[in-house]
Amino acid sequence: MPRYYVNMLMQPDGLHEVHKAGCDRFPNFEDVLPLGEFTDIEYAVREAAKTFPQSAPCKHCSRVGVLSKTAHA
Numbered sequence: 670m671p672r673y674y675v676n677m678l679m680q681p682d683g684l685h686e687v688h689k690a691g692c693d694r695f696p697n698f699e700d701v702l703p704l705g706e707f708t709d710i711e712y713a714v715r716e717a718a719k720t721f722p723q724s725a726p727c728k729h730c731s732r733v734g735v736l737s738k739t740a741h742a
């Protein structure tokens with residue numbers, strides 16, 4: 670299962686982005702909180718929301734997931 674991390678730094682839109690390990694837009698390691706391993710980013714966001722209620726999946730990670738699903742369809 671992939672590992673997920675939440676950015677402890679708030680984005681300009683007020684959200685804390687949840688990233689999958691290996692994401693191209695991954696923040697600095699000193700700025701992230703490890704969430705653990707999850708089957709889906711949705712579960713990682715729920716875990717992140719316990720610490721940062723305004724958490725959201727990183728658009729880049731999410732887009733990669735959608736694209737790979739489309740490619741295999």
Ligand SMILES: [Zn+2]
Nearest residue numbers: 688692727730
């Ligand atoms: Zn990301």
